[in-house]
Amino acid sequence: MALDLFKEKGVPLDRQVFTWKDLTRRTFSKMDDDAFTRVRVILMNGVESESVRFSHSCARMxxxxxxxLAIIRRVEHFQQTLINWMNPPNQNPLETTLGFEQTAIEVTASVAQHEPDPYLAQAYRFGMLEDFDHLYRYSALYDRLTGRDPNYITQSYTDIIPGRHTAIEHRHPLDDVRRSYEARTAEPITKLNALTIVSAENQVHTYYMNIGPTFTDPVARQLYAEIAAIEEQHVTQYESLCDPDESWLEKWLLHEANEVYNYYSCLHYESNPRIKEVWQRFLDYELGHLHYVMQLFQQLEGRDPAEVLPQELPEPVAFTSHREFVRKVLNDEVGLSAKGTEFVSRAEESERTLRYRQQLNSEGSPSSIASAGYRWRPGTELAEEAERVGTLAEGRIQ
Known part of the structure; x- marks a missing residue:
C-alpha cells in the first residue's frame, strides 16, 4: 500500500531521541549480509549528509x-551518525569504495528507468556509465593491492567491465551544467530523483577527497584524485537539474519528502531485520519532520504543500540488479559526451573540453595505469556474455 504523505504524521519531534549506545549499535556484516544492505546504508548516509549540508547553507541565507532548521538538523545529524556507524570496521576503505560505486550504478539505473522527463533520464544514464567505469578501475586497484575478487563485496550483482573510460570523462565545467526541471510543471518524482542522486554523488566526492590521501600506493592516490574530479563534475551536473528558482523553504520541504521517500524505499527492500527496524524508525521520524516543515510552508509562504508534494509516495527506488538495463545503455550510449547543456557524440565535443582534458592527461591517466592488463573474469554462467559486452564497450571508446 502506498504511503499517504498528508495522513501519516510520523513521530513528533519531542519524541525523537538518541543515546550514545543507540547511535553506535551493531554493524551489518561485510560477508553475510546482502550487498544491497550496504548499498542502502551508503545511500541513506548520503541522503542525510545532504540534508545537513543543505540545512547549514539555508541557515546562513x-x-x-x-x-x-537547527532543531531538525540536530536530529538528522544523529540519524546520519547511526547509519554511518553501521558500516563494519573490518571493511577497508577500498572495499567501501567498491560499495560506493555499486550504489551509484544501481540506484542511478533505477532512477533513470523511472524518470518521466526524457532529458533528465538521459542525464542519469550518462552519469551512470561513468560510475560504471569507476567500479572497473577501482576493482583493478583492489586486485592490485589485495589480490581479491571485487565480487567479495559486490556479490556479482553488478558487471565489472569498462564503461565510458574515465580518462575521457573529463570535461570543461561549462559542459557539465544541465538544464533544470521547471518547478511548476515537473512531476514530484522528478524532483525527488534529482535530490536522491545529487545526495549520493556529493557523498562520493567527499569520501574520495578524504580517503584518497590516506593511501601510500602512488597509483591509488592518483586514481582517487582523478575520480574525485569526475565526482565533482557529477555533483555539478545533478545539482543543476534542480530548479534554482525554488524558494529555500520549498527546497527544504522537498528535502524532507525525499528522505521519507528513500527510507520508505529502503524499508520495502531490506532483508536484515535489525536494519529494517532502523529504516522504519527513521521513516517515522522523517514524516514528523515533513509535517513540521509543511506547517512552516503554509505559515511563512501561504502556500499549500500539495502544490509541491504528491499525495502518495511514488514507486520505491528498486534495490535490485539492473544488469540488463546497464548493458543496453552501455551498448547504445557509451560514445556520448556533453557540450553545453546537451549530450553529443565525442566527435562533437567542444574545443574547451578537448583542451581541458588534454592538459589534465598530459602526464598520463591514473585510471589507465591502474587497470593496465586487468581483466576480471567472472566464474559464473555470465562470463562469456559479460566479456563480450566489455569488449564492445572498449572498442567504442578507442
Whole structure:
C-alpha cells in the first residue's frame, strides 16, 4: 500500500531521541549480509549528509528559518551518525569504495528507468556509465593491492567491465551544467530523483577527497584524485537539474519528502531485520519532520504543500540488479559526451573540453595505469556474455 504523505504524521519531534549506545549499535556484516544492505546504508548516509549540508547553507541565507532548521538538523545529524556507524570496521576503505560505486550504478539505473522527463533520464544514464567505469578501475586497484575478487563485496550483482573510460570523462565545467526541471510543471518524482542522486554523488566526492590521501600506493592516490574530479563534475551536473528558482523553504520541504521517500524505499527492500527496524524508525521520524516543515510552508509562504508534494509516495527506488538495463545503455550510449547543456557524440565535443582534458592527461591517466592488463573474469554462467559486452564497450571508446 502506498504511503499517504498528508495522513501519516510520523513521530513528533519531542519524541525523537538518541543515546550514545543507540547511535553506535551493531554493524551489518561485510560477508553475510546482502550487498544491497550496504548499498542502502551508503545511500541513506548520503541522503542525510545532504540534508545537513543543505540545512547549514539555508541557515546562513535565511534569518527566519535558522531556529527551525537547527532543531531538525540536530536530529538528522544523529540519524546520519547511526547509519554511518553501521558500516563494519573490518571493511577497508577500498572495499567501501567498491560499495560506493555499486550504489551509484544501481540506484542511478533505477532512477533513470523511472524518470518521466526524457532529458533528465538521459542525464542519469550518462552519469551512470561513468560510475560504471569507476567500479572497473577501482576493482583493478583492489586486485592490485589485495589480490581479491571485487565480487567479495559486490556479490556479482553488478558487471565489472569498462564503461565510458574515465580518462575521457573529463570535461570543461561549462559542459557539465544541465538544464533544470521547471518547478511548476515537473512531476514530484522528478524532483525527488534529482535530490536522491545529487545526495549520493556529493557523498562520493567527499569520501574520495578524504580517503584518497590516506593511501601510500602512488597509483591509488592518483586514481582517487582523478575520480574525485569526475565526482565533482557529477555533483555539478545533478545539482543543476534542480530548479534554482525554488524558494529555500520549498527546497527544504522537498528535502524532507525525499528522505521519507528513500527510507520508505529502503524499508520495502531490506532483508536484515535489525536494519529494517532502523529504516522504519527513521521513516517515522522523517514524516514528523515533513509535517513540521509543511506547517512552516503554509505559515511563512501561504502556500499549500500539495502544490509541491504528491499525495502518495511514488514507486520505491528498486534495490535490485539492473544488469540488463546497464548493458543496453552501455551498448547504445557509451560514445556520448556533453557540450553545453546537451549530450553529443565525442566527435562533437567542444574545443574547451578537448583542451581541458588534454592538459589534465598530459602526464598520463591514473585510471589507465591502474587497470593496465586487468581483466576480471567472472566464474559464473555470465562470463562469456559479460566479456563480450566489455569488449564492445572498449572498442567504442578507442
Amino acid at each position: 535565511n534569518r527566519q528559518l535558522r531556529e527551525p
